[in-house]
Amino acid sequence: QKEVEQNSGPLSVPEGAIASLNCTYSDRGSQSFFWYRQYSGKSPELIMFIYSNGDKEDGRFTAQLNKASQYVSLLIRDSQPSDSATYLCAVNSGGSNYKLTFGKGTLLTVNP
Amino acid sequence: NAGVTQTPKFQVLKTGQSMTLQCAQDMNHNSMYWYRQDPGMGLRLIYYSASEGTTDKGEVPNGYNVSRLNKREFSLRLESAAPSQTSVYFCASSPRRDEQYFGPGTRLTVT
Numbered sequence: 001q002k003e004v005e006q007n008s009g010p011l012s013v014p015e016g017a018i019a020s021l022n023c024t025y026s027d028r029g030s031q032s033f034f035w036y037r038q039y040s041g042k043s044p045e046l047i048m049f050i051y052s053n054g055d056k057e058d059g060r061f062t063a064q065l066n067k068a069s070q071y072v073s074l075l076i077r078d079s080q081p082s083d084s085a086t087y088l089c090a091v092n093s094g095g096s097n098y099k100l101t102f103g104k105g106t107l108l109t110v111n112p
Numbered sequence: 113n114a115g116v117t118q119t120p121k122f123q124v125l126k127t128g129q130s131m132t133l134q135c136a137q138d139m140n141h142n143s144m145y146w147y148r149q150d151p152g153m154g155l156r157l158i159y160y161s162a163s164e165g166t167t168d169k170g171e172v173p174n175g176y177n178v179s180r181l182n183k184r185e186f187s188l189r190l191e192s193a194a195p196s197q198t199s200v201y202f203c204a205s206s207p208r209r210d211e212q213y214f215g216p217g218t219r220l221t222v223t
Binding site: 032034042043044045046049088090092098099100102103104105 | 143145152153154155157160162170202206210211212213214215216217
């Protein structure tokens with residue numbers, strides 16, 4: 001059974017701080033990694049994806065991937081109250097697999 | 113470009129009633145998916161369609177059927193609703209075997 005694990009939180013950070021969200025996965029053959037943001041009562045929204053080891057930056061967001069440790073993280077710099085949401089990590093094991101395996105999400109609260 | 117649309121947004125059913133949830137995408141994506149999301153359980157895949165004309169079971173298919181009507185549309189049917197099917201249902205689509213884009217969801221209550 002392929003698993004994706006996230007700390008459920010809540011993770012609470014002050015406005016302007018760096019929020020660090022972590023995710024581990026069990027399938028060593030996983031090839032594609034995604035971060036979704038879900039506001040309360042809304043649908044998941046894709047914010048980042050990463051395929052290769054290392055860092056990928058997009059504005060205030062940085063995704064980090066370490067395949068050897070089976071670990072992917074999302075850093076949010078200069079956190080804003082509007083970043084308060086649940087963040088879902090998702091993993092695709094590649095090949096002919098059309099499915100994503102989702103973690104249960106981490107609730108982030110950014111305090112003004 | 114509306115993306116992924118779902119109807120209805122809300123529905124209340126009595127136990128034993130049937131209904132069909134509709135999903136359409138205008139992004140010319142090949143793959144489409146149906147998920148349910150319950151508190152503490154995360155997103156669970158019900159069925160998916162890798163391409164037009166194919167459907168496959170996901171993690172929790174029991175009590176559901178699907179139809180990939182054409183490339184744009186993928187419907188989910190509950191033949192005899194049960195209270196355990198009370199949930200939020202999301203449809204998603206994907207251009208490849210990678211990132212998925214979600215619709216706004218349907219909130220279903222079965223009494």
